[in-house]
Amino acid sequence: MKIFMFLFFILFNLSLPNQAMEDENIVRGWAAKGAKQPLELHTYKVGPIGSQEVEIAVDYCGLCHTDLSFINNEFGLSQYPLIPGHEVVGKIVAMGEQVPGLKIGQTVGVGCYADSCMYCHDCRAGNNNLCEKVALTVGHPGGFAEKMRSHWAWTIPLPETLDISKAGPLMCGGATVFAPLLEHVKPIHHVGVVGIGGLGHLALQFAKAFGCHVTAFTSNLSKTEELKGFGAHRVISNKNSDDILEAAKSLDFLLVTVSTSLDWETYLQTLKPNGRMHVVGGIPEPMEIPALSLLPGKKCVSSSPLATPTQIFEMLEFAARHGIAPQVEIFPMSKVNEGLKHLEEGKARYRVVLKSDFDFLKEEK
Amino acid sequence: MKIFMFLFFILFNLSLPNQAMEDENIVRGWAAKGAKQPLELHTYKVGPIGSQEVEIAVDYCGLCHTDLSFINNEFGLSQYPLIPGHEVVGKIVAMGEQVPGLKIGQTVGVGCYADSCMYCHDCRAGNNNLCEKVALTVGHPGGFAEKMRSHWAWTIPLPETLDISKAGPLMCGGATVFAPLLEHVKPIHHVGVVGIGGLGHLALQFAKAFGCHVTAFTSNLSKTEELKGFGAHRVISNKNSDDILEAAKSLDFLLVTVSTSLDWETYLQTLKPNGRMHVVGGIPEPMEIPALSLLPGKKCVSSSPLATPTQIFEMLEFAARHGIAPQVEIFPMSKVNEGLKHLEEGKARYRVVLKSDFDFLKEEK
Numbered sequence: 001m002k003i004f005m006f007l008f009f010i011l012f013n014l015s016l017p018n019q020a021m022e023d024e025n026i027v028r029g030w031a032a033k034g035a036k037q038p039l040e041l042h043t044y045k046v047g048p049i050g051s052q053e054v055e056i057a058v059d060y061c062g063l064c065h066t067d068l069s070f071i072n073n074e075f076g077l078s079q080y081p082l083i084p085g086h087e088v089v090g091k092i093v094a095m096g097e098q099v100p101g102l103k104i105g106q107t108v109g110v111g112c113y114a115d116s117c118m119y120c121h122d123c124r125a126g127n128n129n130l131c132e133k134v135a136l137t138v139g140h141p142g143g144f145a146e147k148m149r150s151h152w153a154w155t156i157p158l159p160e161t162l163d164i165s166k167a168g169p170l171m172c173g174g175a176t177v178f179a180p181l182l183e184h185v186k187p188i189h190h191v192g193v194v195g196i197g198g199l200g201h202l203a204l205q206f207a208k209a210f211g212c213h214v215t216a217f218t219s220n221l222s223k224t225e226e227l228k229g230f231g232a233h234r235v236i237s238n239k240n241s242d243d244i245l246e247a248a249k250s251l252d253f254l255l256v257t258v259s260t261s262l263d264w265e266t267y268l269q270t271l272k273p274n275g276r277m278h279v280v281g282g283i284p285e286p287m288e289i290p291a292l293s294l295l296p297g298k299k300c301v302s303s304s305p306l307a308t309p310t311q312i313f314e315m316l317e318f319a320a321r322h323g324i325a326p327q328v329e330i331f332p333m334s335k336v337n338e339g340l341k342h343l344e345e346g347k348a349r350y351r352v353v354l355k356s357d358f359d360f361l362k363e364e365k
Numbered sequence: 366m367k368i369f370m371f372l373f374f375i376l377f378n379l380s381l382p383n384q385a386m387e388d389e390n391i392v393r394g395w396a397a398k399g400a401k402q403p404l405e406l407h408t409y410k411v412g413p414i415g416s417q418e419v420e421i422a423v424d425y426c427g428l429c430h431t432d433l434s435f436i437n438n439e440f441g442l443s444q445y446p447l448i449p450g451h452e453v454v455g456k457i458v459a460m461g462e463q464v465p466g467l468k469i470g471q472t473v474g475v476g477c478y479a480d481s482c483m484y485c486h487d488c489r490a491g492n493n494n495l496c497e498k499v500a501l502t503v504g505h506p507g508g509f510a511e512k513m514r515s516h517w518a519w520t521i522p523l524p525e526t527l528d529i530s531k532a533g534p535l536m537c538g539g540a541t542v543f544a545p546l547l548e549h550v551k552p553i554h555h556v557g558v559v560g561i562g563g564l565g566h567l568a569l570q571f572a573k574a575f576g577c578h579v580t581a582f583t584s585n586l587s588k589t590e591e592l593k594g595f596g597a598h599r600v601i602s603n604k605n606s607d608d609i610l611e612a613a614k615s616l617d618f619l620l621v622t623v624s625t626s627l628d629w630e631t632y633l634q635t636l637k638p639n640g641r642m643h644v645v646g647g648i649p650e651p652m653e654i655p656a657l658s659l660l661p662g663k664k665c666v667s668s669s670p671l672a673t674p675t676q677i678f679e680m681l682e683f684a685a686r687h688g689i690a691p692q693v694e695i696f697p698m699s700k701v702n703e704g705l706k707h708l709e710e711g712k713a714r715y716r717v718v719l720k721s722d723f724d725f726l727k728e729e730k
Binding site for chain 2: 122127129276279283285286288289292294297300301303304305
């Protein structure tokens with residue numbers, strides 16, 4: 001018996017520092033171990049926290065189409081094992097010694113960028129989203145995990161009135177459509193949105209709250225009443241060019257949220273003079289844009305990545321004030337593969353959010 | 366004898382009204398009678414002057430590549446006989462009864478638009494260049510003639526200090542490049558110009574006078590010193606993408622003045638974040654623009670037609686103040702076909718201007 005107690009004592013004492021390391025630097029997350037593989041529970045070291053870093057205990061993480069693209073290595077950038085997730089909401093549990101302004105326990109969100117250099121021209125100008133060294137949250141490692149880390153500048157405090165179960169999709173999808181509306185759209189404008197999914201249904205709400213006239217282009221007219229509920233004054237089928245041209249010469253701003261090639265020339269005809277077509281989807285093929293479709297009416301084609309940190313802050317405040325939120329379907333994070341399948345099959349109405357259930361997993365063990 | 370005198374009297378009296386009509390409503394000009402035909406001297410009726418119209422005795426008319434395109438019916442819009450010419454400078458010789466502000470004898474210029482509806486939204490907003498009913502000066506009939514007519518709103522008084530023999534090319538080429546610089550460029554910007562011909566050599570001068578850093582892209586590096594004289598700080602060959610990428614990530618604004626397809630993806634790499642590529646050439650093939658070349662750096666591709674009437678006025682005042690003028694080669698208008706050949710062969714340095722010589726033709730007769 002004594003020998004057992006001795007061994008137990010030794011083992012207990014040996015295990016103490018290991019246990020401490022596991023608590024502080026070992027994280028459990030859901031990882032793709034290769035392209036097109038289902039995610040698996042994965043344990044990884046994250047090392048000591050950086051002086052400018054914040055560590056967040058993840059409460060919720062939205063599921064964006066870009067997560068699927070990274071899991072499937074569509075951009076050729078993925079490194080495995082890869083922890084996806086970049087619409088993160090949670091509470092600060094640790095901070096580096098040089099983090100200003102934030103507090104332990106504070107509820108914050110992180111979008112698709114988690115870090116930038118902070119000293120380049122664009123970072124200094126507040127356009128951290130244009131930094132050459134901007135770091136994607138996906139795989140950073142990302143938010144399909146019990147904890148994740150981000151630079152303080154990209155860790156945005158959430159307004160207290162925001163429903164945190166729905167805030168995740170605002171951090172990427174919301175910020176991505178809000179920034180170009182903020183920069184290019186006036187309340188008098190007529191705004192069109194192509195593709196009413198995760199991004200599009202938020203764009204309808206923002207454009208409506210901006211005071212604009214709003215047109216939704218959708219392949220599924222059965223959603224018409226729902227899209228009107230989000231803010232569309234007019235819903236148009238985008239199945240063929242005759243339908244699209246119902247909106248001919250009527251739009252100041254056309255936001256394209258899909259990631260597939262469109263009949264660009266026809267969509268450019270929906271713009272008024274001085275109109276802008278703004279693309280936020282990662283369309284793989286080059287867009288065929290006739291110069292003479294732009295020239296007489298002084299039109300332009302533009303794009304943008306995620307918003308700047310200050311724009312994300314403004315977007316959250318605006319969303320809270322106007323009651324703008326994504327329509328979400330919540331899956332427990334342990335059912336992440338079911339959530340991904342739901343998204344991949346085009347069934348998400350309109351955004352899947354994963355709710356962290358690592359505590360539950362711990363209890364199950 | 367009496368019978369002859371009687372007949373003479375009758376004929377003289379009959380000819381009086383005809384002669385008056387010939388003086389007032391018959392104009393001589395140089396016309397294309399069909400696509401790709403040399404221009405011929407042509408006489409045509411212009412009817413009574415409209416109440417809002419101005420009639421200009423043409424002193425000079427610049428020769429623009431678009432004239433060639435219309436002579437050759439490249440846009441499928443040409444109607445023959447066609448009087449080209451849309452960089453017109455001359456003196457007002459007649460005005461309709463409702464023309465405000467202008468005076469008989471005043472020196473004025475007309476660019477590529479001669480008329481617009483004046484009541485649409487864009488005309489009321491001062492953007493007459495975006496009017497759906499805007500009328501091209503080419504074939505209106507145009508400025509390769511002893512006289513031409515235009516709406517008063519498109520008939521712009523010239524500053525007294527401007528050399529009228531060089532003012533024609535400012536009316537179209539100058540106004541076309543000045544307007545986008547005025548709208549999109551700040552003095553702190555780095556500006557690139559692709560194609561240093563009639564438009565490009567004026568763009569270099571304007572960008573320099575705006576206070577910008579100026580890069581010229583040219584296929585002919587033997588012009589380097591000349592282009593530096595126009596305002597280029599840097600001259601780069603555009604023969605291959607390695608050369609073009611000497612300017613990688615260095616430009617805020619890239620003005621494309623050529624009318625041929627380029628390696629768009631490479632040129633987009635010359636832009637800094639937030640950069641704009643602005644195309645003013647009538648490029649026939651669709652431009653292949655990868656969305657992912659625009660997205661991360663928040664870039665845009667835009668285009669524009671001729672400036673608004675007030676921008677043309679501002680451009681002329683700015684050009685006069687800064688001594689900005691095209692480098693011209695002057696041909697007598699009767700040698701218009703030689704001028705066109707010179708332009709077509711790419712020999713114009715940098716703009717051909719036709720000097721009216723109808724008086725000389727009259728004397729020769």
